[in-house]
Amino acid sequence: MSENSQLNKAYALLKEVYGPLENLSQTQWSQIERGVKALMKEHGPDIPLESLKAMKNTYDNYHTEKDVALGFMSTEQ
Secondary structure, eight states, rough: OOHHHHHHHHHHHHHHHHSOGGGGGGHHHHHHHHHHHHHHHHHHOOOOOOHHHHHHHHHHHHHHHHHHHHHHHHHHH
């Protein structure tokens, strides 16, 4: 598979998981890039869709819990 078609496949999978890619922030893109690199080390160029969904779920849960904790800390003062 050519590099261009591999990129197109990766973007299609990311779009399926994250929705419109143009709506993602720079922070989200940085997180996705790190996650995709780690997944490629594990799976090679054919990253399973389930792995991308798990990566997004982990990221979303982390930030939700972090925001709740920060919100709680700010009301304690």
